[in-house]
Amino acid sequence: MFVTVETAARTAPAAVIVAIDGPSGTGKSSTSKAVAAKLGLRYLDTGAQYRAITWWMLNNGVDVADAGAVATAAAKPSIVSGTDPERPAITVDGADASAPIRTQAVTAAVSAVSAVPEVRARMTDLQREIARSTGRGIVVEGRDIGTTVLPDADLKIFLTASPEARAARRSGELKGKEAAGLDATREALARRDAADSGRTVSPLAKAEDAHEVDTTELSLEQVVECVVTLVEQVAGDGPAPATGTADRAGQSA
Numbered sequence: 276m277f278v279t280v281e282t283a284a285r286t287a288p289a290a291v292i293v294a295i296d297g298p299s300g301t302g303k304s305s306t307s308k309a310v311a312a313k314l315g316l317r318y319l320d321t322g323a324q325y326r327a328i329t330w331w332m333l334n335n336g337v338d339v340a341d342a343g344a345v346a347t348a349a350a351k352p353s354i355v356s357g358t359d360p361e362r363p364a365i366t367v368d369g370a371d372a373s374a375p376i377r378t379q380a381v382t383a384a385v386s387a388v389s390a391v392p393e394v395r396a397r398m399t400d401l402q403r404e405i406a407r408s409t410g411r412g413i414v415v416e417g418r419d420i421g422t423t424v425l426p427d428a429d430l431k432i433f434l435t436a437s438p439e440a441r442a443a444r445r446s447g448e449l450k451g452k453e454a455a456g457l458d459a460t461r462e463a464l465a466r467r468d469a470a471d472s473g474r475t476v477s478p479l480a481k482a483e484d485a486h487e488v489d490t491t492e493l494s495l496e497q498v499v500e501c502v503v504t505l506v507e508q509v510a511g512d513g514p515a516p517a518t519g520t521a522d523r524a525g526q527s528a
């Protein structure tokens with residue numbers, strides 16, 4: 276079904292697939308959402324999916340340190356991701372999980388759960404299915420999108436930032452909630468980096484053909500502009516008209 280949709284001022288001309296990877300606190304989520312919103316693309320946060328399955332494991336008494344138990348349970352929860360960059364949404368067995376997946380308990384357990392091959396296989400299938408079903412194009416962010424999930428993506432970006440900048444961004448975000456000191460935050464990030472980069476299956480890694488962007492000294496707006504320009508370049512013909520036609524059939528929420 277073809278429908279005419281209102282789009283942002285700048286529009287990626289074709290159905291473009293953009294993969295954005297990198298460690299925590301480099302700006303993947305903020306950049307991906309903003310780029311998708313500017314260009315009228317869909318958006319998928321794959322980290323939220325790993326957090327969602329981790330939340331389900333914790334709620335259902337699965338010992339997350341027991342890879343066998345996690346593997347056995349991996350197929351059980353129903354995880355549904357929205358792809359609207361203005362309203363990112365995720366449900367687990369029909370319940371809104373957007374807030375509980377951000378707790379420290381989930382953050383502390385997510386690397387162990389996401390290292391289990393059965394979990395990765397299930398999430399990777401889900402992510403490919405969502406990316407395939409968006410007619411308009413999509414920005415997908417995570418750790419292994421450019422290397423494993425969507426190796427044929429039209430554009431791959433690998434975001435980096437110094438450990439100090441990443442820790443400062445994260446502790447600013449947590450202020451008043453579950454705030455930890457800057458040093459503790461930096462150490463927690465380093466532990467998660469090591470676990471995510473060191474796992475056997477589909478580790479956090481930069482694809483050979485990814486553009487690396489060091490965001491340490493850049494504002495979010497500068498990073499977004501940089502990625503939008505790269506999308507427009509790969510899409511071939513620069514800024515496009517302000518309205519467009521999209522095939523929305525089969526899109527997830």
Ligand SMILES: Nc1ncnc2c1ncn2[C@@H]1O[C@H](COP(=O)(O)OP(=O)(O)O)[C@@H](O)[C@H]1O
Pocket residue numbers: 297298299300301302303304305306444445448490493494495496498
């Ligand atoms: N270039 C930047 N400069 C300063 N702060 C940033 C920048 N990019 C993102 N942030 C902030 O850092 C925090 C973490 O960003 P986020 O997009 O969630 O990173 P990631 O998805 O890589 O973990 C957010 O509060 C965000 O607003």
Ligand SMILES: Nc1ccn([C@H]2C[C@H](O)[C@@H](COP(=O)(O)OP(=O)(O)O)O2)c(=O)n1
Pocket residue numbers: 298299300304321322323325326385386389390416417418419420467471
């Ligand atoms: N494609 C992905 C995305 C996330 N993960 C895992 C590894 C990460 O530590 C957790 C959480 O990812 P998330 O992007 O939410 O993490 P941050 O927002 O950067 O703290 O999920 C993964 O293994 N593969």
